[in-house]
Amino acid sequence: MTSLPSVLGALDPTSDRAVFRQIADQLREAIDRGRFREGEKLPSEAELVEHYGVSRMTVRNSFSVLQGEGLVHAEHGKGVFVRPRPPVRRLASDRFARRHREQGKSAFIVEADAVGSHPKVDGLEVKEEKASQDISARLGSVRRVLARRRRYLLDGRPVEFATSYLPLDIARGTQIAEPNPGPGGIYARLEELGYHLDHFEEEIRARMPSPAEVKTLQLASGVPVIHLIRTAYDTEKRAVEVCDTVMAADAYVLSYQLPAT
Numbered sequence: 001m002t003s004l005p006s007v008l009g010a011l012d013p014t015s016d017r018a019v020f021r022q023i024a025d026q027l028r029e030a031i032d033r034g035r036f037r038e039g040e041k042l043p044s045e046a047e048l049v050e051h052y053g054v055s056r057m058t059v060r061n062s063f064s065v066l067q068g069e070g071l072v073h074a075e076h077g078k079g080v081f082v083r084p085r086p087p088v089r090r091l092a093s094d095r096f097a098r099r100h101r102e103q104g105k106s107a108f109i110v111e112a113d114a115v116g117s118h119p120k121v122d123g124l125e126v127k128e129e130k131a132s133q134d135i136s137a138r139l140g141s142v143r144r145v146l147a148r149r150r151r152y153l154l155d156g157r158p159v160e161f162a163t164s165y166l167p168l169d170i171a172r173g174t175q176i177a178e179p180n181p182g183p184g185g186i187y188a189r190l191e192e193l194g195y196h197l198d199h200f201e202e203e204i205r206a207r208m209p210s211p212a213e214v215k216t217l218q219l220a221s222g223v224p225v226i227h228l229i230r231t232a233y234d235t236e237k238r239a240v241e242v243c244d245t246v247m248a249a250d251a252y253v254l255s256y257q258l259p260a261t
Contacts, residue, residue, distance in 0.1 A: 125150070208225070
């Protein structure tokens with residue numbers, strides 16, 4: 001490891017900013033500049049105590065700030081490490097391209113292939129249920145839907161979970177209602193049934209996770225989630241699916257292409 005004086009500066013005794021926040025600021029800047037790389041261990045408590053001439057509690061408070069920002073994570077008995085940057089770039093303009101479905105690939109498999117990761121789906125649940133008011137409105141006032149719930153993992157790490165809602169008059173009695181909808185996923189099956197997809201609309205917001213979402217996605221302290229609701233429309237302008245997705249924000253970069261006119 002590079003010597004601390006060359007990586008971290010000195011404290012400013014004239015500053016009104018608390019000492020532990022000054023230390024956090026310097027560690028954050030070092031991470032942003034790549035002086036501490038992804039997966040690399042930060043200096044130990046003892047090293048920082050010696051470098052700054054502060055108490056262990058002050059250093060621990062500094063680490064807590066960075067953990068709360070999702071920049072680092074602690075491993076018991078090992079130390080504090082820089083968290084990896086988002087590994088998956090989700091290309092909105094490409095992920096639902098028909099050519100992927102024709103190749104028998106779902107959007108998640110396409111993304112996993114792009115980063116050389118092993119995809120897995122677990123926690124699968126498929127059942128008919130009453131539509132919530134929001135889902136009903138998005139699907140054209142349907143009363144009951146087929147719900148497909150599942151969790152997605154990359155290389156064993158949970159990265160998102162999603163629920164697809166489809167009108168029963170479309171999905172009941174079809175392969176969409178089976179645990180395995182077949183190559184290309186439910187969008188391929190919809191098109192085989194004559195519901196040719198025209199476009200998708202997405203609503204995205206970032207927020208802090210609920211306790212249940214922290215557990216499901218195994219999120220570290222301070223990591224937010226991306227909440228995305230997507231509605232799929234066919235060429236007749238009918239909404240044929242609503243997908244409610246919660247993603248670990250530290251697992252994805254969302255990439256979009258926007259027209260200039």
